[in-house]
Amino acid sequence: MLNKSSQILDREAIRSKIKRIAFQVLENNYKQEKLYIVGIKGGGAIFGQEIIKELHQISDLKPVFIELSIDKSTPETSEIILSSQIEDSENxxxxxxxxxxxxxxxxxxxxxxxxxxxxxxxxxxxxVNRAHRSFPISANYTGIELATTIQERINFTRSDEGFGVYLE
Incomplete structure (x- = not known):
């Protein structure tokens, strides 16, 4: 029987990607006084919080985390809820x-x-950047780029053992 799920990134690989992204964020924003990490509820929020943890370890930056809730199945009509507001947005x-x-x-x-x-x-x-763009969005920071088919799914999971990225 074929395994329908293949692990793309394990805990250590994800940790490495998070660390690299944190260093890139620091390099591009080390002079910023107001840095907000806005994580999309679910995997994005987990990923964002991990980036903040890493930034605290490698720098004096004090990023603020905000969780953004949106219905991913109908984002065009979904109410968007922020866990807190952006203060002093101009800077x-x-x-x-x-x-x-x-x-x-x-x-x-x-x-x-x-x-x-x-x-x-x-x-x-x-x-993970799958590069199946239908909207004018690009990635400033990417852990891994994958060439996948439209039918394949990528799942980011978190458990007691750590993190994993799977291709299904």
Whole structure:
């Protein structure tokens, strides 16, 4: 019987990707006073919190975490809920984080709360970039780029043993 799920990244590989992304974020934002990591609820929130933990270990940056809730199945009509608001937005750098970048649809609509405020810059970070874009979204920080078919799914999981990325 064939295994329908193949592990792409194990705990150590994910840790390595998070560390590398944290160093890239630091390199590009070391002078920023207001840095917000906005994690899409679910895998994006977990990934974002792990980036913040790593930033605390390697720098004096004090990023603020905000969880963004959006219905990924219907993001165009979904209510967007932020766990807290952006303060002093004019000087803020916002990094929107999700586990997998596929079509770009979720991130495209997740930008709505930030379109009406003045910010210094908005960046994106993804653990996995699948490059099946239908929307004008690009990744500033990427853990891994995968060439997959549209039918295949990528799942980021967290358990007591750690993290895993699986191709199904």
């Amino acid at each position: 803020a750098v916002i990094i929107i984080v999700d586990d997998v970048l596929n079509s770009g649809k979720t991130i495209f609509y997740a930008l709505r709360p930030f379109i009406s405020i003045k910010v210094k810059k908005i960046e994106t970070a993804f653990l």
